[in-house]
Amino acid sequence: MPFPLYLLALTVFAMGTSEFMLAGLLPDIAPDLDVTVGTAAALTTAYAIGMVVGAPLMAGLARNVPGRSGLSAFVLLFLAAHAVGAVTGSFPVLIATRVVAALANAGFLAVALTTATALVPSDKKGRALAVLLSGTTVATVAGVPGGSLLGALFGWRAAFWAVAALCVPAAVGILAGMPARRPREHAADGPPALRPELAQLKRPRLLVVMLVGALVNAATFAGFTFLAPVVTDAAGLGELWVPVALVLFGAGSFAGVTVAGRLSDRRPGSVLVVGGPLLLVGWPALALPAGEPAVLLLLVFLQGALSFALGGTLITRVLHEAWGAPTMGGSYATAALNVGAAVGPLVAATTLGTPLGCHGPLWASGSLVLLALLVALPLRGVITADPGRSGAPR
Numbered sequence: 451m452p453f454p455l456y457l458l459a460l461t462v463f464a465m466g467t468s469e470f471m472l473a474g475l476l477p478d479i480a481p482d483l484d485v486t487v488g489t490a491a492a493l494t495t496a497y498a499i500g501m502v503v504g505a506p507l508m509a510g511l512a513r514n515v516p517g518r519s520g521l522s523a524f525v526l527l528f529l530a531a532h533a534v535g536a537v538t539g540s541f542p543v544l545i546a547t548r549v550v551a552a553l554a555n556a557g558f559l560a561v562a563l564t565t566a567t568a569l570v571p572s573d574k575k576g577r578a579l580a581v582l583l584s585g586t587t588v589a590t591v592a593g594v595p596g597g598s599l600l601g602a603l604f605g606w607r608a609a610f611w612a613v614a615a616l617c618v619p620a621a622v623g624i625l626a627g628m629p630a631r632r633p634r635e636h637a638a639d640g641p642p643a644l645r646p647e648l649a650q651l652k653r654p655r656l657l658v659v660m661l662v663g664a665l666v667n668a669a670t671f672a673g674f675t676f677l678a679p680v681v682t683d684a685a686g687l688g689e690l691w692v693p694v695a696l697v698l699f700g701a702g703s704f705a706g707v708t709v710a711g712r713l714s715d716r717r718p719g720s721v722l723v724v725g726g727p728l729l730l731v732g733w734p735a736l737a738l739p740a741g742e743p744a745v746l747l748l749l750v751f752l753q754g755a756l757s758f759a760l761g762g763t764l765i766t767r768v769l770h771e772a773w774g775a776p777t778m779g780g781s782y783a784t785a786a787l788n789v790g791a792a793v794g795p796l797v798a799a800t801t802l803g804t805p806l807g808c809h810g811p812l813w814a815s816g817s818l819v820l821l822a823l824l825v826a827l828p829l830r831g832v833i834t835a836d837p838g839r840s841g842a843p844r
Contacts (some may be wrong), residue, residue, distance in 0.1 A: 452569045455581045457623040458562045461525055462585030465555045467534065467593030469497060470815055475598070475606040482606065483541040486708035493548050498792040500552025507556025509781035510644060517790035518628040522621050524558035529617035536610035556784055563780030567769055576766045580711020581763055590700030595693050605751070647775035651782065656771040658829055660686055660786040665822035667790030669815040670757040672798035673733055674699060675714035680736065683808045685743050695750050702754025708758035721763045722830055726823045729756040733816035737809035794818065
């Protein structure tokens with residue numbers, strides 16, 4: 451894989467750390483800024499909204515900007531947002547910095563997705579995306595626990611400064627190591643017109659893949675967000691086992707996205723047909739071994755692997771289907787995944803007050819995967835077909 455891919459992955463690691471670590475910092479942020487924890491939770495919502503809106507908006511604004519310049523600008527904007535957030539004493543200002551950071555994150559990821567796949571031959575797109583997305587999975591393994599530890603030892607502001615510091619080598623690396631323009635980026639007469647790229651969203655095949663990807667990611671975040679009470683209440687483990695479970699989920703996600711990266715180009719149908727039903731069974735299964743912590747932790751690892759294997763494959767399929775949107779296709783994948791990330795926890799939260807209790811989010815995840823499979827399996831030939839057969843360039 452080309453070295454610039456790893457520079458992009460480093461940035462994705464920093465951004466993923468920022469996105470996920472906030473949940474562990476809210477109890478410290480709230481009293482420091484004189485708000486309730488419930489109010490502080492709006493920081494997470496603001497970030498999610500910024501990601502959904504920012505993906506197409508920022509990708510559209512960056513269409514005429516050379517790839518290296520656009521990517522580095524997004525990194526520097528992300529850095530600046532965290533520096534301001536680390537020094538502010540105002541909660542509204544902190545909310546604003548989270549929105550700005552989310553816009554920068556969404557814009558970077560949208561451009562990086564199209565850049566990563568353009569750096570390699572078409573039959574290696576899945577592997578390229580696996581390298582890129584490994585930044586997110588490593589963030590769940592190391593970045594999120596590290597951010598939480600920094601917050602516990604030195605205060606939440608230290609975690610924000612650490613994320614800003616990670617952006618410095620990422621920005622320098624992108625400026626020094628990325629091509630001046632996205633490979634195969636534009637023809638001599640400039641980028642393609644925006645309207646035909648947006649018109650791709652009318653294609654049923656693309657919309658189906660985006661919907662399935664959103665549902666699978668919703669299931670992932672529904673279960674992951676409420677994993678802590680399953681570990682402490684249902685399994686009866688101490689609070690120190692919560693980060694262990696989160697790290698195992700992250701380790702599984704890294705393994706899953708790595709393996710799927712080698713399969714999604716050649717056998718995407720196999721990943722869907724085999725991984726989908728296993729993922730469906732796995733979420734409710736997590737609700738069963740309450741008295742067997744070892745089994746619970748093993749299933750957490752497996753669910754992380756299956757979730758990201760299937761999710762990573764679907765990202766690849768979105769980019770395959772968005773062949774007619776060379777500058778906007780990455781934003782379509784980013785928006786779909788973040789819609790899922792925002793909706794999943796909301797759906798899961800509605801189950802907490804039911805008789806299912808802390809197991810409710812696991813059943814919600816299973817239901818979301820079931821819905822995804824009901825859409826995907828009858829249309830798996832459409833989802834996994836080579837777009838080149840319908841006139842797209844290979």
